[in-house]
Amino acid sequence: MTRLITRLTCAFVVIPLLATLVAATSVDFSQGPWGGGLTLDWFAHAWPPLAPVIGRSLAVAALVVVLNLAVGGPLAWWVARHPSVLTRLTGYLVNVPLAVPGIALSVALVGTYPMLRPSGLLLVLGHLVFTLPFTLAALVPALADDELRTNESVARSLGAGAVRVLRTITVPACLVAVTQAVTMVFALSFGEFNVSFFVNPPATPTAPFALFDSYSTQRLELASAQSMIFVAFVAPVLTAIVLARRRAPGRTP
């Protein structure tokens, strides 16, 4: 039964992707699948205008990942290692943006920090607010782990300073959690539409916005080809998430 449900779920996700691929490789999809024959021309047409947009989205996602580690790492450490009413409250507050509609979050950000919009910094900060809960969700349990804390205590008793303990014990122990956080944040930022649509200036769109624009104004075949290129960029990240999760239970008994 479980296997059937798994296969149905996979089919539910894969079939639209295959349909998009068929549209992207059809000369004229209005005549049906591969109507007018099979072609890769739509990919050739899709790539030149999409390339800078993909580059911009990759840069934004990379920056959001770095900021997540810089802000989320210490925050996760504080929440995990100093349990109190304040840290619990912080944990709840960080999750609030998940429950707020993207349009409300975007309007609030644009209204409060209009001066940050032209440079694109507001988009990055918007993504940071939106992705931080996922970083904390991955890192806090790893940092709060009793086994890790005992290992750190032993390392300190053996003569290791704080930096060495962090580098040789804490980071290796949290590597799976860090990988999960990084890949998840990257994927979320790369594919994020709501905040990007409202916060980002239209002249410098991100990839999801460009796809929306293509589907609205261009031929279906061209938009489908752009979608497949987008998927090709995000697929390795999603694969890394799966591999990281598979490694997660492989701890020392």
Next chain:
Amino acid sequence: MSTPAAVPTTDPTPTAVRPAGLTVDDLTVRYGSTTAVEHVSLDVAPAETVAVIGPSGCGKSTTLRAVAGLVPVAEGAVGLAGRDITGLSPARRDIGLVPQNYAVFPHMSVAANIGYGLRARGTATPRREERVREMLELTHLSDLAERRPDQLSGGQRQRVALARALAIQPDALLLDEPLAALDPQLRGGLRRELAAMLAATECATLIVTHDQREALSLGSRIALLRDGRLVQFDTPQRLWDDPVDAFVADFLAGAVLLDAEVADGHAVTLDGRWRIPVGDLAVRPTGHGAVRLLLRHDSLTVTDDADAAALLAEVTHSEFTGDGVHLTVRAGERLLGVRVPPDARIGRSVSLAVAPGRATLLSPRA
């Protein structure tokens, strides 16, 4: 030596002359408003092993963590090899720590685990490699040097943790429940193995355990804690023979300690309801004040003679132990233990008599 109470605080300043080995003076540790350890004093000489024992929550692990510098000391002082280390960070104490789960670093090989402390201390590579080799040989791990911890058994991981702690040549070695994580079938052999390895070291060793047998076999002295306080600190033999109170007798040996007095050649106990001829008892001097009667599981027998020396008791529980049946009986307000043959016919009440020479009358020195 008998040390039933905490030793008064000594001057904890760095200039005070401190003995070699490990000293814990009037140690108090608090977690918020809860006092986990209160005025505990003990000492461990170099090459000596002291076992800290007590029921769960008695403060024994907290004592160990305070000595290691992992929890702040509220009052008192910790000295090691003549130094006051109370305020030192764990990294500067020269203490080897083996926690209950061994904390073998999962992403490092056995050899890298053992060499971790030496690398952290900047030991030159040739010396480090030599020391790791020595430790691998001492702990019989040479063939497993490149293995990962998840490829080791519990006993092997324990030896890795021990080798790692000893590699830095610490002044003190702290072991927290060293055998608790192992299967009961393995503990006997590994206990003997651990004792042999500890005997080969020169550092002061403090073992925390809740297992009486472990404490009796590994410790040259035993510190018994209850509710954060030191109850008795003495050699295993003295604790066994002359417990300071009923708690020590019960916890360490499963024995019963009854207040008694001697009158007309009889030991009188249980509010005068039981009179035992002193001639039936082993009489030993005690350093703890009053006359008391020490009863172990083999001290009593069930008798058919309801004479004056017999005690009538109600059977509350019986437990088959293989070679016999252990009865728990109630005499007045006291519960006593008595072992009978497996085929003995036992009713709801029994008459108890002392097995000659098996019960001990503890009598203060004149």
